Amino acid sequence: MDSQKFDSIIFDCDGVLVDITQSYDKTIDKTCRYVLKEFAKIDSITIDHKIIDGFKSSGGFNDEVDLVYAAILSLYTANKLNKKPSEFIYDVISNTDKTGIRSVQSYLESIYDVSEFLSKLGSLGDRHNNPVYSIFDQFFFGPELYGKLFDKQSKFSEEGMISNDKVILSVSLLETLQKEFGKKIAVVTGRGIESIRYSLKDMMDYFDTKNSAFLEDEPRELAKPNPATLIRAIQSMESKNCLYVGDSMEDYMMAKDAAQAGHSTTFCAIVGTSTNPEDRRKLFADSGVEMILESINDIPKVLNLV
Structure with missing residues (x-):
C-alpha cells in the first residue's frame, strides 16, 4: 500500500483506539x-x-x-x-x-x-x-x-x-503517524469528546479535535452510517485522499458513502478487538473491504512508514 496515497487519517474510537469488550x-x-x-x-x-x-x-x-x-x-x-x-x-x-x-x-x-x-x-x-x-x-x-x-x-x-476501557493507542504510534500526516489526524466517533478524552487523556492533543466529530455530542440524525460528519472532517482538513479506520459495518458504510459522494476515502478495518476476529474478518472481506488489519499498530507497516 503506497503511503503517499493518503494525506489524512481519521479514526473511529471504540474497537479501534480502545478495546471496549469489558466496558x-x-x-x-x-x-x-x-x-x-x-x-x-x-x-x-x-x-x-x-x-x-x-x-x-x-x-x-x-x-x-x-x-x-x-x-x-x-x-x-x-x-x-x-x-x-x-x-x-x-x-x-x-x-x-x-x-x-x-x-x-x-x-x-x-x-x-x-x-x-x-x-x-x-x-x-x-x-x-x-x-x-x-x-x-x-x-x-x-x-x-x-x-x-x-x-x-x-x-x-x-x-x-x-x-475497563483498554487503550490500544500509543504515543509512539501517534508520533509515527504525525510525521506522515502532520496535523491531519482526526476522529469521527460515536463517543462524546469528554468520554474519549477520559480514556485517551493527553493523547487527544495529537488529534485535530476542531475538525473531528464526536457524535454523542451531535444531533441524533448524524449518527453513523450517515457520512455527513466524515465528509465535514475531510473537507475541513482539505484532505484529498483520506484513510478512515474503523471496526464496524456502519464505519465501512459511512466511508463508502463518503467516497461515493466524491470524497476520496479508503476504509481500513480493524478486527483484533472483536471477540471473534475471524468472523469479523470474513464479514469485511465478503463486503469487499481490501485493507483488513489486526490492530492499528499494523498501520505504519502497511503504509510503509517503518
Missing part, C-alpha cells in the same frame, strides 16, 4: 438486565458478544443504547409470546437491517403490540430525559464522571464501566 459491551448487558427487571419483572439472558455482533453486523447500531433498546424489546416480546429468548433474539437479528432500531421495532410490532412497553422506555431522540439512556450512562460513566457530564447525581455508587 461498553458489559454496560449493554448490565443495562438490559436492569431495565427488564425494573420495568417488566423479567430476568434477562446474557447479552453476549454474539448478540451484540449480530445486531451490529446490520450496520445500524452505532449507538449502544439503540442496541440496548433492540435487545430489551426483543426479550420483552419473547416473554409475552412465550418464546425461548435465546432463540427469539436471533430471529429478530435476522430481520434487522441498516435502519437499526427502526427495523427491529417494525418487525416486533408486526407480531406483537409493544406500544405500552415502549411508552415506559421513552423516546430515543431525547437522551437527557430518557430513562434507558440515563441508566446506561450511569453504569458506563460512574457517579463522578456522570455528574460532571450531565450535572445530575447518579443513583448508583459503583465504579463506571469506562474504567
Whole structure:
C-alpha cells in the first residue's frame, strides 16, 4: 500500500483506539438486565458478544443504547409470546437491517403490540430525559464522571464501566503517524469528546479535535452510517485522499458513502478487538473491504512508514 496515497487519517474510537469488550459491551448487558427487571419483572439472558455482533453486523447500531433498546424489546416480546429468548433474539437479528432500531421495532410490532412497553422506555431522540439512556450512562460513566457530564447525581455508587476501557493507542504510534500526516489526524466517533478524552487523556492533543466529530455530542440524525460528519472532517482538513479506520459495518458504510459522494476515502478495518476476529474478518472481506488489519499498530507497516 503506497503511503503517499493518503494525506489524512481519521479514526473511529471504540474497537479501534480502545478495546471496549469489558466496558461498553458489559454496560449493554448490565443495562438490559436492569431495565427488564425494573420495568417488566423479567430476568434477562446474557447479552453476549454474539448478540451484540449480530445486531451490529446490520450496520445500524452505532449507538449502544439503540442496541440496548433492540435487545430489551426483543426479550420483552419473547416473554409475552412465550418464546425461548435465546432463540427469539436471533430471529429478530435476522430481520434487522441498516435502519437499526427502526427495523427491529417494525418487525416486533408486526407480531406483537409493544406500544405500552415502549411508552415506559421513552423516546430515543431525547437522551437527557430518557430513562434507558440515563441508566446506561450511569453504569458506563460512574457517579463522578456522570455528574460532571450531565450535572445530575447518579443513583448508583459503583465504579463506571469506562474504567475497563483498554487503550490500544500509543504515543509512539501517534508520533509515527504525525510525521506522515502532520496535523491531519482526526476522529469521527460515536463517543462524546469528554468520554474519549477520559480514556485517551493527553493523547487527544495529537488529534485535530476542531475538525473531528464526536457524535454523542451531535444531533441524533448524524449518527453513523450517515457520512455527513466524515465528509465535514475531510473537507475541513482539505484532505484529498483520506484513510478512515474503523471496526464496524456502519464505519465501512459511512466511508463508502463518503467516497461515493466524491470524497476520496479508503476504509481500513480493524478486527483484533472483536471477540471473534475471524468472523469479523470474513464479514469485511465478503463486503469487499481490501485493507483488513489486526490492530492499528499494523498501520505504519502497511503504509510503509517503518
